[in-house]
Amino acid sequence: MPIYEFKCSVCGKEFEKLCPVGKDRGVRCPECGASKTERLFSVFGVRSSGRTTGTSGSKSSCSTCGDGSCSICD
Ligand SMILES: [Zn+2]
Secondary structure, eight states: OOOEEEEETOOOOEEEEEEOOOOOSSOOOTOOOOSSEEEEESSSSSTTTTTOOOSSTSSOOOOOTTOOOOOOOO
């Protein structure tokens, strides 16, 4: 299921929501509850935090020993 970006026409809140294809109408704004939202035509599945998956270096690694799965030093 793709993640779509929506923008609320009432309060201007932008949010992402997992949405089945074709079910992107009438999505409610999490901020004010209005169903007057419009889908933004941008890429889906991308978050603004810059966090990526599957590539090396993106995972937070231990600053002490450099091990990404370190639970001792961290
Ligand atoms: Zn709203």
